[in-house]
Amino acid sequence: MKLPQLPELPLFHTIADAAGELGYPAYVIGGFVRDLALERPSKDVDVVCVGDGIRLAQAVGQRLPSRPRVTVFKNFGTAMLPTPEVEIEFVGARKESYRAESRKPEVEAGTLEEDLARRDFTINALGLSLNPEDFGALVDRYDGIGDLRRKIIRTPLDPDITFSDDPLRMMRAVRFAAQLNFDIEPDTFDAIARNKERIKIVSQERITDELNKLILAPKPSYGFKLLFSSGLLQLIFPRMAQLQGVEKRGQHAHKDNFYHTLQVLDNVAEAGGDLWLRWAAILHDIAKPATKRFDPRVGWTFHGHEDKGARWTPAIFTDLKLPLGEEMRQVQKLVRLHLRPIALVKETVTDSAVRRLLFEAGDEIDRLMLLCKADITSKDHQRVARYLRNFERVEEKLKEVEEKDHLRNFKPVITGEVIMQTFGLKPSREVGELKEAVLEAILDGKIRNEYEEAFAFLLQQGQAKGLPQGHHSLTK
Ligand code: CTP
Numbered sequence: 001m002k003l004p005q006l007p008e009l010p011l012f013h014t015i016a017d018a019a020g021e022l023g024y025p026a027y028v029i030g031g032f033v034r035d036l037a038l039e040r041p042s043k044d045v046d047v048v049c050v051g052d053g054i055r056l057a058q059a060v061g062q063r064l065p066s067r068p069r070v071t072v073f074k075n076f077g078t079a080m081l082p083t084p085e086v087e088i089e090f091v092g093a094r095k096e097s098y099r100a101e102s103r104k105p106e107v108e109a110g111t112l113e114e115d116l117a118r119r120d121f122t123i124n125a126l127g128l129s130l131n132p133e134d135f136g137a138l139v140d141r142y143d144g145i146g147d148l149r150r151k152i153i154r155t156p157l158d159p160d161i162t163f164s165d166d167p168l169r170m171m172r173a174v175r176f177a178a179q180l181n182f183d184i185e186p187d188t189f190d191a192i193a194r195n196k197e198r199i200k201i202v203s204q205e206r207i208t209d210e211l212n213k214l215i216l217a218p219k220p221s222y223g224f225k226l227l228f229s230s231g232l233l234q235l236i237f238p239r240m241a242q243l244q245g246v247e248k249r250g251q252h253a254h255k256d257n258f259y260h261t262l263q264v265l266d267n268v269a270e271a272g273g274d275l276w277l278r279w280a281a282i283l284h285d286i287a288k289p290a291t292k293r294f295d296p297r298v299g300w301t302f303h304g305h306e307d308k309g310a311r312w313t314p315a316i317f318t319d320l321k322l323p324l325g326e327e328m329r330q331v332q333k334l335v336r337l338h339l340r341p342i343a344l345v346k347e348t349v350t351d352s353a354v355r356r357l358l359f360e361a362g363d364e365i366d367r368l369m370l371l372c373k374a375d376i377t378s379k380d381h382q383r384v385a386r387y388l389r390n391f392e393r394v395e396e397k398l399k400e401v402e403e404k405d406h407l408r409n410f411k412p413v414i415t416g417e418v419i420m421q422t423f424g425l426k427p428s429r430e431v432g433e434l435k436e437a438v439l440e441a442i443l444d445g446k447i448r449n450e451y452e453e454a455f456a457f458l459l460q461q462g463q464a465k466g467l468p469q470g471h472h473s474l475t476k
Contacts (some may be wrong), residue, residue, distance in 0.1 A: 004036035006128050006136045008473035011064075011083060016130040017049060018059040023067035024051030025140060027112065034123050037148055038180070044087045048115055054079040057090040066231065094163075098187035109354070113141065120162060120169045121146045121176065122154050149174070151182040152299055159191030167198035170232060178214045178223030192230045199235055204321045207236055209321070215278050220269055240282065240298070242289050251301035257288045260377055267374035268470055276327045277367050280334035281374060283309055283316065300462070310336035333364050333370055341372040345390040351445045353399045354394070360445060365402075369395060405449065413451045414438045422458065423467045437461050 004011050006028065019026035026049040034257050049056050057079035061070045064083060071080040075104050078091045095110035095120055112127070116139070119125040126185045127139035138145070142156040155162035163169055170192045177184050178451070199207065214223040224240075227233035234241040244258035265281040269370045273281070287308035293301050313332040317324055340357050376387045412435065419425065419434050438447075438454055438461070447453045462469055 001037060002039070003138060003145065004033045004126065007036075007042075009085060010131060010168045011085060011088075013135075014058050015056075015088075016132060016135060017089055019049055019051075019056055020132055022049075022056060022059060024056055025112065026050075028054065028129040028130060029115075029127045030119070030124050033126040033128055033197075034144070034148070034198055037126070037145065042086075044089060044335070047088055048093050049090065050093045050109075050112055050114055053077060053090040053092040057081050060088075060090075063244050064453050066319045068360075075427075084327075088169070111141070115444060117156055118142050118158060118165060119170055120166070122156050123175075123176070125156050128237075131136070147185075151175050151180070153182050154185040154188050155191075159238075160228060164198065165190055166202075167195065167207050168202045168210065168281065170195065170199060171202075171207060171214075171228070171236075174226045174230070174232070175210045175214045175217075175221050177226055178217035178220060181219070181222070184226065189226075189230065196231045196235060199232060204319075208322060211236070212275060215265075215282070216275055218269060219279065221266045224262055228294045237320070239286055239312075243285065247292075247300070249294055252294070254292070254302075257285050261285055263377045264371075265375045267377070268371060271370055271374065273367075273370060275381040276331055276378065277334070277371060279322070279327075280331045280338070280367070280371055281337050283313060283331060283370065284338045284375065285309065286316070287312060287433045306336055306339050318471050330364055330367075333361070334368055337361055337364075337368055338371055338375060341369055341394055342375065342387075345387065349394055351397075351401055354397050355405060355443045355445065356397065358402060358405075365398070369398070385450050412439055412442070412454075413449060414454045418455075419458065423462050423469065425467075433476040434458060434461055434465075 013014075013407070015026060028045055029048045030046045032045045032191075041464060047053075047056070053075075053229055054070075054077070057070045057072075063069055064081075066084055068082050071082075073079065076091075076093075078089055081088045081090065083435065087337055092116035093110050093112050096109040097112045116125045116127070122144040124144070125140075125142050126144045129137040129139060138278065147154055153176050155169075167278040173184055173188060173192060176182060182272060214227075216221055223234065227236070228241060228244065230406055240258070240261075242258060243261055244252050246256050255258055261282060261284070265278060265283065268277055269279040285302075285305060287305040288302045291302045291305040291308055293303070295301055299451060310332045313335055314324065314328060316322075317328045317331075320423060322328065336358060340360075344353055373388070376384055376391065378384050378387075414435065416427070416431050416435055419431050423434075427429055438458055441447045441457055442449045442454065447457050
């Protein structure tokens with residue numbers, strides 16, 4: 001790790017000049033400095049000045065050739081300046097803590113020292129000077145650089161104080177640990193366990209925001225283990241915590257579904273799965289505790305956990321304030337179908353079974369296959385290898401059938417409209433049955449998904465049911 005250095009941008013000199021003129025000591029601060037040190041891609045720049053942040057923003061805006069418009073957030077006492085390179089947020093140093101939700105218009109001005117002390121973690125309390133006398137110098141009052149080197153998340157003050165200033169920081173500690181692969185320093189971790197109940201005063205949106213960032217970490221299981229061992233998970237997402245544990249009867253013990261779920265989640269993450277595929281991994285076995293039964297002949301069963309899990313998905317998304325649109329429906333579909341590809345492995349893989357799967361999964365087929373493959377976890381390596389080999393056969397077959405029949409975005413050529421016209425029927429159960437019969441025949445491979453063939457089949461079906469065919473035509 002190297003020491004953070006201000007990037008060579010005229011912009012920083014412009015800020016320094018404006019701050020100098022106003023007589024405000026100014027510093028680049030927080031996440032931007034941390035990410036410079038870690039050589040992570042940098043995002044927005046935060047600037048703290050000992051003075052009026054909004055005035056500084058306006059002064060800088062006037063000096064920039066692009067003449068950007070300053071956006072003022074009066075309630076927060078901050079101002080945002082978009083520049084061609086980055087967005088810069090200006091704020092005056094303050095005595096009290098940084099809380100996204102504190103909307104107190106009056107924040108008490110403070111010194112740089114006070115400002116740094118009320119930040120969340122030592123690694124986020126680093127600054128780089130924008131003052132003429134020591135331009136670019138590092139400010140590190142809490143050995144944030146040492147903690148970056150040691151890979152430690154630690155609060156600048158007594159963690160009980162830092163966390164009671166903003167309990168969301170408990171989630172942030174875990175999230176940073178997962179994103180950066182850092183440890184949480186033991187006193188800081190103990191304070192999370194001690195203060196966990198305070199998470200209840202934080203809005204669900206902020207909690208979920210952190211949770212999603214954690215889920216997108218390279219190895220999300222690490223973050224979830226920290227959430228679980230601190231007791232936060234039991235409060236913010238009890239259903240997931242309930243996956244933990246093993247029950248044994250005689251010879252029969254089931255696997256620990258919490259650790260299994262985490263393994264699947266890591267597998268999906270490693271394969272480059274996006275946020276929603278990761279959510280599908282988290283939820284794929286969520287209903288196992290609720291469907292668990294003991295059968296003396298076969299041991300533990302979880303029949304129907306995939307359907308129940310899919311049925312729970314909207315409520316879980318609602319509780320967590322996750323979006324309820326297309327993403328939720330995708331996750332729900334993946335949860336519902338997650339056993340299907342592996343079930344195919346166990347049988348002789350017939351075209352018709354593959355066709356059905358393709359039809360039901362639609363555009364989710366590739367993600368479903370990825371999830372299902374990720375779900376193959378066992379301590380027995382030979383068993384995993386055998387399953388994976390069989391799984392490849394299913395994948396090949398899938399490709400074959402897909403190329404031949406184009407079922408992925410399958411739209412039945414025989415619509416309800418055609419059926420009603422052909423037999424002079426009104427919307428009724430009979431129409432639904434005929435439609436279903438045509439669909440089944442296509443999926444079974446008896447006929448192709450092609451109008452003439454399907455229509456001929458429909459006529460046969462109608463005849464068998466004794467329906468009059470006065471209205472039929474062969475045109476679409
Ligand atoms: N901060 C804090 N307490 C919080 C949130 C933020 O002390 N609950 C401070 C930290 O110094 C942090 C800075 O405000 O570095 C900016 O916060 P934010 O943009 O949320 O986080 P970053 O550290 O920039 O990291 P990321 O963008 O990954 O969230």
